[in-house]
Amino acid sequence: MDTIEVSFPGGKxxxxxxxxxxIHTDQSEKYGGSASAPEPFDLFLASIATCAGIFAWNFCEIRELSTxxxxxxxxxxxDEKKKLFSHIVLRLTLPADFPEKYQKGILRAMELCAxxxxxxDSPAFSIELK
Known part of the structure; x- marks a missing residue:
């Protein structure tokens, strides 16, 4: 089991x-924080983008392609009604000399983002008191 320990250093x-x-997080001033670090949801979104990015980078590294x-x-x-994101679009800009024969492959690699x-295929969540 992977474990993440959370602490509460003060404020938000x-x-x-x-x-x-x-990893430090804070809330924006609008939500009572001091905006000293990204909000937790921002880190969630960043994890999607950076995960797809590492899969694209690894694809290039394995094939010795320039990044x-x-x-x-x-x-x-x-979706304003649900107050949730309904569509996330990742746009990869390829290097100028990126071979056309690898374009579909790098997209497939990004689809493998964990x-x-x-x-x-979302996990089940449990919230418990100790």
Whole structure:
């Protein structure tokens, strides 16, 4: 089992210890925080984009393809009625000299993103008191 330890250092700041790293979060001033770190939901969204990005980068590394000029942009469309995102679009800008024969392959690699796969086949959640 993977474990993440959460601490409450004060205000609206919430920290998560993941292995040897501490990830800091805070709420925006609008929601009573001091905006000293990203909000937890921002980290969730960033995990989608960075996960897809590492799969694209690994695809290139394995094939010894240049990643110079490669960029990834993620847009999130909101369903205002549900107050949830209804569509997430990842747009990968390929390097200028990226071979056409690998374009479908790099898209398939990005589909393997573990964060996306967990969202598509979501785990069960339990909340318990100790």
């Amino acid at each position: 700041r919430i920290d998560a210890k993941v292995g040897n790293f501490v 110079e000029g490669m960029a990834l942009h993620m847009d999130c469309e909101r 964060v996306k796969r967990h969202m598509m």
